[in-house]
Amino acid sequence: MSFQTHTGNRGLVLEEKLIFEQGEAGRCGVDLPKPDAVKSRLGGLERDSDVGLPGLSEPQVVRHYTRLSQKNFGIDSGFFPLGSCTMKHNPRLNEKVARMPGLADLHPMQPESTVQGALELIDSCAHWLMVLTGMPAVAMSPASGAQGELCGMMAIRAALDARGENRRRVLVPESAHGTNPATAAACGFTVDSIPATADGRVDLAAFEAKLGDDVAGIMLTNPNTCGLFERDVRKIADLVHAAGGYFYCDGANFNAIVGRVRPADLGIDAMHINLHKTFSTPHGGGGPGSGPVVFSDALAPFAPLPYVLHKDGKFHLVETASEQDGKKPFGRLKGFHGQMGMFIRALTYMKSHGADGLRQASGDAVLNANYLLARLKDKLSVAFPGYCMHEALFDDEFLKGTGVSTLDLAKAIIDEGFHPMTMYFPLVVHGALLVEPTETETKESIDQFCDAVLSLVAKAESGDAEFFKNAPYLTPRRRLDETAAARNPVLRWVPKNAE
Amino acid sequence: MRYLPLTPADRTAMLETIGAASVDDLYCDVPSGALLKEPVDLPYHQGEMQVEREMAALARKNTGTASAASFLGAGAYRHHVPATVDYIIQRGEFLTAYTPYQPEIAQGTLQYLFEFQTQVASITGMDVANASMWDGATSCAEAVLMACRATRRKKAVLSGGLHPHYREVTETYCQYSDTEVAGRDGHPEHQATTGELDDLIDNQTACVVVQYPDIFGRIQDHTKLADACHAKGALLIVVFTEAVAFGAIKSPGSFGADIVCGEGQSIGNALSYGGPYVGLFATTSKLVRQMPGRLCGETVDQDGKRGFVLTLSTREQHIRREKATSNICTNSGLCSLAFTVHMSLLGEDGYRGLAAINHERAVKTADALALVPGVSVVNETFFNEFTVRLPKSAAGVVEALAAKGVLGGVPLSRLYPNRDDLDAFLLVAATETNTDDDIAAFASALKEVLA
Numbered sequence: 001m002s003f004q005t006h007t008g009n010r011g012l013v014l015e016e017k018l019i020f021e022q023g024e025a026g027r028c029g030v031d032l033p034k035p036d037a038v039k040s041r042l043g044g045l046e047r048d049s050d051v052g053l054p055g056l057s058e059p060q061v062v063r064h065y066t067r068l069s070q071k072n073f074g075i076d077s078g079f080f081p082l083g084s085c086t087m088k089h090n091p092r093l094n095e096k097v098a099r100m101p102g103l104a105d106l107h108p109m110q111p112e113s114t115v116q117g118a119l120e121l122i123d124s125c126a127h128w129l130m131v132l133t134g135m136p137a138v139a140m141s142p143a144s145g146a147q148g149e150l151c152g153m154m155a156i157r158a159a160l161d162a163r164g165e166n167r168r169r170v171l172v173p174e175s176a177h178g179t180n181p182a183t184a185a186a187c188g189f190t191v192d193s194i195p196a197t198a199d200g201r202v203d204l205a206a207f208e209a210k211l212g213d214d215v216a217g218i219m220l221t222n223p224n225t226c227g228l229f230e231r232d233v234r235k236i237a238d239l240v241h242a243a244g245g246y247f248y249c250d251g252a253n254f255n256a257i258v259g260r261v262r263p264a265d266l267g268i269d270a271m272h273i274n275l276h277k278t279f280s281t282p283h284g285g286g287g288p289g290s291g292p293v294v295f296s297d298a299l300a301p302f303a304p305l306p307y308v309l310h311k312d313g314k315f316h317l318v319e320t321a322s323e324q325d326g327k328k329p330f331g332r333l334k335g336f337h338g339q340m341g342m343f344i345r346a347l348t349y350m351k352s353h354g355a356d357g358l359r360q361a362s363g364d365a366v367l368n369a370n371y372l373l374a375r376l377k378d379k380l381s382v383a384f385p386g387y388c389m390h391e392a393l394f395d396d397e398f399l400k401g402t403g404v405s406t407l408d409l410a411k412a413i414i415d416e417g418f419h420p421m422t423m424y425f426p427l428v429v430h431g432a433l434l435v436e437p438t439e440t441e442t443k444e445s446i447d448q449f450c451d452a453v454l455s456l457v458a459k460a461e462s463g464d465a466e467f468f469k470n471a472p473y474l475t476p477r478r479r480l481d482e483t484a485a486a487r488n489p490v491l492r493w494v495p496k497n498a499e
Numbered sequence: 500m501r502y503l504p505l506t507p508a509d510r511t512a513m514l515e516t517i518g519a520a521s522v523d524d525l526y527c528d529v530p531s532g533a534l535l536k537e538p539v540d541l542p543y544h545q546g547e548m549q550v551e552r553e554m555a556a557l558a559r560k561n562t563g564t565a566s567a568a569s570f571l572g573a574g575a576y577r578h579h580v581p582a583t584v585d586y587i588i589q590r591g592e593f594l595t596a597y598t599p600y601q602p603e604i605a606q607g608t609l610q611y612l613f614e615f616q617t618q619v620a621s622i623t624g625m626d627v628a629n630a631s632m633w634d635g636a637t638s639c640a641e642a643v644l645m646a647c648r649a650t651r652r653k654k655a656v657l658s659g660g661l662h663p664h665y666r667e668v669t670e671t672y673c674q675y676s677d678t679e680v681a682g683r684d685g686h687p688e689h690q691a692t693t694g695e696l697d698d699l700i701d702n703q704t705a706c707v708v709v710q711y712p713d714i715f716g717r718i719q720d721h722t723k724l725a726d727a728c729h730a731k732g733a734l735l736i737v738v739f740t741e742a743v744a745f746g747a748i749k750s751p752g753s754f755g756a757d758i759v760c761g762e763g764q765s766i767g768n769a770l771s772y773g774g775p776y777v778g779l780f781a782t783t784s785k786l787v788r789q790m791p792g793r794l795c796g797e798t799v800d801q802d803g804k805r806g807f808v809l810t811l812s813t814r815e816q817h818i819r820r821e822k823a824t825s826n827i828c829t830n831s832g833l834c835s836l837a838f839t840v841h842m843s844l845l846g847e848d849g850y851r852g853l854a855a856i857n858h859e860r861a862v863k864t865a866d867a868l869a870l871v872p873g874v875s876v877v878n879e880t881f882f883n884e885f886t887v888r889l890p891k892s893a894a895g896v897v898e899a900l901a902a903k904g905v906l907g908g909v910p911l912s913r914l915y916p917n918r919d920d921l922d923a924f925l926l927v928a929a930t931e932t933n934t935d936d937d938i939a940a941f942a943s944a945l946k947e948v949l950a
Contacts (some may be wrong), residue, residue, distance in 0.1 A: 013806055021615050030581060032852045034930070035859035042858065043718050045748045045881030052621045055846035057727030062583055065611070065840055069592035072607035076591025090595050101583070102558030107571040110772030110911040111561070111901045117560025118772050124557075131541050143774070144815040145634035146816075146828045157675050170714050179825040182816035182826035188675035191821045230527035258629070262524065265533040276829075278829035284588075284833030285608040285792065286598035287773030288633070304671070320916045331671030335574060335636030335664040335762070336773025350556055357500040359535075363522040364505050372526055387517075387525045414604055419597075426819075436777050442504040443513060456538070475603040477806040481600075485798035485810040489787065491627045497786070 013476050014125065016067040020493045022158065023054020029061050032249050035167045038277065048335045054494075059144070071476040072285070074417050079445045081372075083391045083422035083434025084177070084225060086255045086277035087196065088365075094280065094345035096181060099214055103344055104480040108336040112317060113183040118340065119315030123308045129273060134264030137300035139293045141338035147250035148272025148291025149183040150220070151304060151333055155295065156217050156304040157187045158330040167245065173202050175226055175426040178248060180219045189216055196428050200226040200384035200393075208239055212356060217246035222266070223253040225426040226384055228392035229433065229481055237267025246299065248272070254278045255438070256366055259359035269296040275339070277348035290342035364439035365390040368446060375450040379457050383429045390438070396431025403465030406431040409456060409477065412471040416452040500544050527895050538901055562901070564716045564770060568937035568944075569906040570864065572884040572928025573714070573738040573914060574635065574662050575773065576765045578853075579932055584767050584840045588833055598793075602808045603800075608832065609807035612795040615839040622745045623759040624752020624852070625781035630793040630809075631835040632778025632827070635762030639665040639708065639738050640672035641791045641825055642758045643680075644733045646706035646859055648824065653678045656699045656733075659685025660713025662740055663914045669708070678705075686879045687715040687886040687911070687924055697727050704733040705756075711737050711744075713916070715926070716881040724756035732787075734758060741780065742766050742838075743930075744882045746854025756814070758782045767841030768834050777834035788814065791825035853931060857883035860929040860938075867942040868927065869883065875947050877924070884928040886911070890949060893925040899948040905941050 008015045039045065056064070073080070080087040098104060106118055124136045139155075142148040161165050170189040172180050174196055181191040192210055197203045202220065222230045222233035230236065237247050240390075247262055255278040263271050275281045275290040283289075295303055304347050306319040318336065321329050353361060366389055371391035373382065381397035396406050410420035410433075422434040437446055460468060472478060505513075509524070519525055526534050526550050545553075566579045571577070588594065592607060599605030599612075605769035612630045619628035632638040643655045655673065657666055657680060681699050696707055707728050712718045719736060730736040737751035739761035745751075750760040764776040782790055783844060788811060816823035861883040865876045873890035889896055893910035900907035908927040915921050929938070 010535060017618075018610070023846060025847070028846050028848045028852075030584070030849045030853075032849065032856060035856045036567060036857050036863075038862040039576060040858070041862055041865075041878070041881050042748055045718050045720060045880075047745070047747055051746065051750075051807065051847055051850060053618065053842065053845070053850055054849040056843055057583075058583055058844060061840065061843045062520065062587070065587045065593075066590070066844070068607035068610055069587075069590045070607065071604075071610070072596050073593040073594045073601070073604040074595035076595045079594075080597070082597055085597055087595075087597060091502060093551065095589060095594075097554045097558075099769070101554060101565055102557045102561040102563045102857065103554075104769040105563035105565040105577070106561055106769055106772040107569065107577065107770050108575050109571055109573050109913060110564075110906055113898065114562040114901050115772065117557040121554075121557045121871060126540060129605035131539050143637065144827075144829045146826045147633065147637070150826060154671070154675065161704055168903075176917065178816035178818070178820045178823070179826050179828050182819070182823040183822035185821040186672075186676065186826050188677070192543065207538055212569050229526070231528040231530065234530050255914075257529075259539060260533070260535055261529055261533055262539070266530070271735070282594045282833065284595045285593055285596040286630070286832035287607075287837065288777075288831045288834055289829045290775070305667075310907055311875040319913075333520070333671060333675065334668060334774070335544050335634050335662070335776070339774040340772040341769070341775050347570035348550055351542070351545055351550045351553060352502070352547070353500060355541040357503070357544035359538050359795070360500060360503055364503055364510075366525050367505070367517075367522055368515055370517045370519070371667075374517045387519070389525075389820045406916075411600070411603070419604065420601060440502055440504065443509045446892075466532075472603050476606050477505065477603050477738075477804060478801040480602045480800045480808045482804045482808050482810065485796040485808050486813070490797040491810075494615070494622050 006028060015065045016064060019056060019064060019464050019491055020054050022060060023056055025055055027055035027057050029056055029058040041273060069117055078417055078448050079441060080419040081417060081421050081435045081437045082264040083436040084252060086436060086438060087314035088278050088280055088438040090442035091349060092283040094348045096284065097348045098344045115313055117315060119308050121347060122343055123310055123315060125343040128350045129294060132258055133271065133294045134262030135294035136297055137295040137303060139303040141295055141304060141334050142272065143334050143339060144289035145272055145274040145291045146168040147333060148177045148182065148293045149179055150186060151293045152248045152272060152331045153187040155299045155302040156248060159299055160216055167214050169214045170216050171207065171210055171218040173220060173427045175224055176219060176221060177225060184219060200228050201230050201257050202233065202236060204232050204243060211239060211243040213244060215243055215245045217248055219248045219250060221250035222388040223256045227388040227393045228391055230386060233266045251276060253390060258362045258363055259355060260362050269299050275342045275346040280349045281342045281345040288339060290339035301326060301328050302330050307331045359425035361439045368437040368441055370440060372435060372446050372450060379454055391434055394430060394433040395429045398461060402460040404460040406433055408468035408471065412456050415474045417461040448461050528618060535624050536890045542758040557625050558706040564906060565607055567904050567906045568940045569904050570908045570927045570929055572943060573909040573926050574762060575770055576741055576928060576930055577770055577932050578765050578930050580767055580841060581844050584837050587783045588837050593836055600807065600808060606806060609795050611836055611839050613797060613807050615835050616795060618839060618842045620781050624750025625759050626784040627787050628781035629790055630795050631830040632780050632792055633831055634774065634776040634778045635740055636665045636668040638760035638778035638780050642704060642760045643669050643708065644672060645758065645789050645791060647678055649731060649786055650705045650734060652703050652705035653684060654703045655680050655708060656704055657682035658696060658709040659683040660706055660715065661710045661738060665738060700727055701731055702731060706730060706734040706736050708736045708738055710740055712882050715886045716878050716884040718880040718882060721754040730882060743854050743857055747858050747882060750848040757786060763838045767837035773791040775831060775834055777831040777838055784878045789824060792827055793830045822842045858930045860931060860933050861885065864927060864929040864938050868945065870944055871946045883930055884926065887922050887925050887927055889925055892922050896948055900944050905944045907941055907945065
């Protein structure tokens with residue numbers, strides 16, 4: 001039944017104004033003591049105008065954000081099979097530990113003697129990551145996956161500079177995430193695309209033909225963005241090494257193999273690990289992430305500052321370069337020492353799973369994805385043959401002639417109460433739908449999702465394209481006009497009388 | 500294992516549907532020998548209680564700022580975070596959401612980002628702000644790269660008052676893009692004059708970067724520097740490490756800054772030993788298309804209702820690949836939520852009131868330390884952080900103070916390990932969390948240590 005309410009609210013779907021439209025002068029959500037009068041040391045630069053912030057009481061603030069939260073879909077809300085993002089359960093124990101006194105209230109510039117536990121924690125987290133990857137070194141400071149890539153590629157650049165070689169070409173498969181070419185460019189490299197084979201892997205012959213003495217290395221995601229394991233990975237490593245280049249592995253999909261395959265055994269030189277994917281630190285609506293990078297012996301000396309050193313029974317934080325320990329750090333990537341809050345959560349997660357549980361987790365992730373693939377493969381068009389790893393990739397061939405696009409289908413999936421899969425990525429597949437269920441979903445929720453998708457596909461085949469064009473119908477907002485937003489950007493609120 | 504819902508019966512049934520004999524079969528593309536048959540050499544799984552116990556044992560080996568009189572700053576500040584902030588950011592709908600690519604089911608995230616952008620633009624006095632960066636130091640580096648793009652020039656001039664980490668990160672980011680980084684060394688006793696950097700600004704200069712208040716705590720008007728930059732076609736980037744300051748002092752926008760960026764940790768975010776924090780980044784309307792990072796914009800939905808989306812994404816790596824403005828993919832979403840919730844609680848009165856208390860606490864601390872024999876306060880101007888000169892090496896004094904339960908500031912030698920001339924200087928910050936008792940304890944411990 002559809003009717004207009006007086007308020008615009010629709011039951012539990014509540015309209016919420018901007019805080020700037022609710023503020024009143026004289027209201028405040030904090031009670032602060034009145035400062036004593038002191039002689040100002042502000043040097044005559046006292047603020048002489050209002051900031052323009054709205055005044056709200058605490059209950060208004062709580063209600064505002066509670067209402068906003070109800071317009072969001074999270075992992076806690078339901079099935080979230082967003083491919084390449086590993087939307088697994090975020091354990092609340094991790095949150096509790098990150099807030100413990102002695103961790104949350106540590107200042108980054110405290111004397112070493114007062115933070116031995118924190119340095120031990122970083123060292124311990126690093127140890128787990130090194131054992132799981134089989135790699136001899138790790139840089140903990142990168143802020144995110146993209147900065148991890150930057151870290152890895154800068155180490156490669158520094159290693160080449162140390163060799164006195166001017167290699168500037170980086171080979172990147174067409175299926176790579178956009179951060180890969182953007183990162184290579186930021187390190188002064190040029191990007192050369194490698195085509196894919198018909199089975200969704202790197203075209204080995206094309207790759208080999210592109211090798212030369214100007215090649216700095218390859219950036220390869222493995223398992224790749226098509227959800228497939230690069231079965232020639234060792235050969236690729238051998239070839240790039242023989243050509244004098246390095247092997248950067250994008251570890252975005254490490255969740256498929258953690259505890260079962262060690263990247264060191266594949267011949268890689270550097271790989272970032274998204275702690276917010278594989279190790280369950282929350283995505284938080286777009287960060288903060290954390291992207292430690294493991295290194296081979298060849299690149300380890302170039303790892304950035306700072307790093308933790310265990311020596312003479314004490315933990316030390318090394319913040320400056322010193323030649324005597326054989327290190328040649330390429331620089332510093334971030335203020336202070338990295339995303340400590342994420343190390344705490346990731347270590348808590350790893351300790352909870354243990355070596356056995358992590359192995360079970362990756363196995364279940366791959367099992368869930370293959371189960372989903374098996375359930376959908378007859379009705380949807382599978383992009384590449386064979387088993388997948390932790391995510392299943394479809395193209396839009398099955399929608400051909402229906403008038404329904406990948407986007408339309410995704411919007412209809414929203415009405416069914418799921419977060420859609422990743423759409424239109426990777427770019428090598430037409431109208432891609434990339435589905436990653438993760439290991440923390442039940443068989444029942446995957447079955448329900450598959451049943452819903454199959455019913456929508458049947459609806460699309462029945463010729464009801466109009467239904468899909470207008471989906472979603474049941475969300476707090478329906479399709480938004482992104483073109484208008486970009487053409488005339490409104491990026492902040494301004495008071496009505498100022499317009 | 501408590502996070503894994505599949506039962507043995509589920510696994511058997513699923514393998515049957517797939518037509519595989521075992522999970523190992525699904526890994527058939529892994530090269531022979533690389534597939535491990537046994538778990539790696541790490542401890543096995545543990546219950547919540549055991550894990551919590553182990554992590555708590557690590558925490559107990561530290562001295563937290565909450566359990567000591569703490570006067571540490573230098574880019575990270577201990578402030579009181581209202582209980583509401585932590586409650587809101589732990590709501591699962593925020594905590595476990597992804598980047599809002601499906602705006603119909605992400606209006607919560609998008610609306611708070613729009614509000615966040617407005618707050619950041621307001622406190623910095625700029626036209627627009629983005630949806631946050633990783634931290635202050637990376638914001639600074641990205642601002643320099645942005646200025647190079649906008650001016651098509653390849654030289655950045657950094658003030659000696661810039662936080663050394665910000666300088667190092669900027670140098671790291673610039674080292675492989677043929678961008679020259681020039682600048683002056685700073686010294687807390689050499690008051691920077693307004694013309695300090697003028698002779699370094701030439702027709703090749705993309706930008707000048709100054710920190711306000713600077714690393715030594717000093718506050719300076721940069722209007723003339725903005726004019727000097729603009730006269731040569733360069734941009735002025737004003738960096739900050741203490742976002743509370745703009746409640747008390749003029750905004751960088753009022754000086755004519757082109758980009759204002761810095762650290763937002765102070766508002767809403769725990770110290771957490773240095774991260775995760777939240778980079779704030781604001782600029783003018785003219786430069787918005789050169790800005791890195793995510794941007795949220797207002798629009799309408801199919802029914803004409805106001806809504807929000809990520810916008811101007813043609814700047815970004817997922818569209819532009821190697822031609823993108825930056826390789827940034829995530830922002831610091833949850834930290835920006837903490838910032839914006841705290842800011843909403845503060846409002847105009849709270850924000851300015853908080854700044855006033857910080858200044859008052861710092862003035863009282865400076866006055867108390869100035870009475871300690873052998874100690875002199877270097878700064879003429881400061882907000883909530885200042886530099887003192889000690890009669891001996893500050894690093895040793897800090898260790899001795901820690902033994903007495905006082906975290907008494909950051910020795911400049913920690914930030915400038917190669918500058919012997921800064922050995923005797925200590926950077927001291929005070930916030931609303933410092934009581935009169937803390938200040939008295941600090942002064943008396945310092946007196947004992949120096950005696």
